[in-house]
Amino acid sequence: MVTSLVPTEDEVMLRDAARGFLQESSPVSAFRANRDAGRTYDSGLWKEMAQMGWTGVLLPEDAGGSDMGHRAAGILSEEMGEVLAASPFISTAVMAATALKGAANDRLTGIADGSSIYALAVDEGPKHAPLRTGLKAEKSGNAFRLSGRKVFVADGAAATRVLVLARTAGSPGEAEGLTLFDLDADRAGLSRSAKHTIDERDHAQLDFDAVEATGDDVVGEVDGGMAALATALKAGQAALSAELLGVSAGAFGMTTGYLKERKQFGRTIGSFQALQHRAAHLFSEIEITASAIANAGRMMDESPEDAEIAVSIAKARATQTAKLAVSEGVQMHGGIGMTDEFDMGFFMKRARVGAEWLGDYGYHAARVAAARSF
């Protein structure tokens, strides 16, 4: 059993500080401005996050980190989700930082000071499936030669470094024989093409054409890549769930605000019971999901090796709740909710991308079922 899911004083302070900063520096209008300018993220905002210690949230102090932990990373992600602040935070500060925890200090300081942007390249098809990795890393002497394609690589276009999962033995579907490589993003033979996704963030396809790597580039053990990656994936899934909770809360806040001001039939529409009950149901779903998010963060901090079920409950719940929040958000706003001029659509599109990234509802539900022995 984890410690209480109620936030500590430090956590309350962290949330307040993050909220204050993001409302000032990165309101939803900033996301719109970035979208209109074709920017997938704001590098100035990223630098400020680094200065505040957010990029080092999971890194030890001797690597320049602030070592606040996964629950703290979740709180930051949630606040970013609420205002749709786009950044490579989850790819870099959460997943890469976790995967590289045992690596050389210079890799970590690059993350902590914000100079490195990492992308994690795992999936090769339209659904998250690390074990189905087929991208080959052929051994030639002391080196490896990587060939194949990775898709839906978050922050893949802006990344300065890429963590890529490759097959050094066995065949797709097997957990053994996978190796994790840490490569600079401009290595010869690696081409990256940005995909224009509905959430307007950075997603890329990465093509590896005989990309050279050495033993120094391997994270963890050769053929034991999943051991190095498993905790990082869980950390990313926990943080992404928190972001989706924030997306839900953001959409919900807009919706209840609208219910209190919009008038039809000579009444404020929030006085109609049909809408009140939809809003109250949504509130309940968000509250329940918030518990799962807090629990996942606590488990990652206190007992990461046992955290899989907690993380999957969080991601499964967050996916469904965000879907409900944005659908209800559009419906309760009526026609204006369908317009680009209004922000609700941004929440809907981010929720859809977040639903797929790092495992959809079915992927995580199956993991819960397996852990609960059915």
Added chain:
Amino acid sequence: MASFSDDLDQFRSEVAAFIAEKCPQKLRDMPANERTICWGGKRFNFSCDEQRIWMENAAEVGLTAPRWPTEYGGAGLSRAQEKIFREEMAKANAPSPLESFGLWMLGPALLAFGTHEQKLKYLPEITNGRVRWCQGYSEPGAGSDLASVQTRAEDKGDHWVVNGSKIWTSYANKADWIFALVRTDREAPKHKGISFMLIDMEAEGVSTKPIKLISGASPFCETFFDNVTVPKTDDEGNSRIVGELNRGWDVAKHLLTHEREMIGGGGSGAAGGILGSRSLGAFIDTLDETLMDDPVIRSQTMELEIDTLAMGMTLERYKDMAKQGGVGHASAMLKYAGTELNKRRYEVLMSITGSEGVEWDGEHGSLAPEWLRTKANSIEGGTSEVMLDILSKRVLELPSS
């Protein structure tokens, strides 16, 4: 009285040893169901001697009311200690030593609104299982609109005369006392003329009539008051009214909040039952291994398992929040979501047991009656729709029409 350590690790071993020693093995070997619940009271028939022994042993150290102060018969435990106690009981497969409306409802009301003397008089006889209480709230004309209660108590100087009828009084025919909402001022606005009164079920003029439900059981009664005399103060000088005269609605609201948390948490006929501490998946494994090949059942079951686990975390979170300063009207969320979830759970259980599940007392025991019973979960203690009203008006602050 034994006292337990404040150190949580030490407390865990102490309380585990207590359960091992004081809860008879035979009781722990019995499958838990409606019949094994220990209700206590003057007229209670213990299902076996061991049930009585465990109740008395637990009451002796206050563990029938773990959080209540020791001076009122509780064990004075912290929330963390109580959690540990419940965990250790589950581990040892020990049943709850005592359940009752006194523990769930009247006790919390007295602790919040009663005088020190009222607490000294009524609470210990609840914790030691000697007096069983029932709740007199709803009336035929006052369901969701509870504040329109018409049962009236007329002021006759040194006593009240009570007339009227209550409905849905759980186990009124087995209870020793009733705490009831009665109208003591018929001129005042409806919320302002109600008092929270304690009435002896043995008093002249009180009668009960069980109501048979769709589940075949009769846990609820109609309770009639026909010129019932209720003294204003008892022999020790204690008032028969909890809180202030005509301010019973405040007590009722406090209790309703409490009841909502409890029903949401799976008390009062909810959950547990056929599953016990097993997961849905583990239960299904005992049925037929091909069941999970049905993609619809598999998918419903997985969703239910996720939502059940998340709801469990939410209950814990809200309990901790309540301890730190209260959750207020948001407890309506627990009631709404918890009961709707429990209904879903029993629909799935009925679906996976198929034709075996539709027998009154077949292979799966009382599954069918339990399933039918869950339908009341989202009605009793405020319907789901009333809960959604409370959430929208009090928590989301949406406008009234």
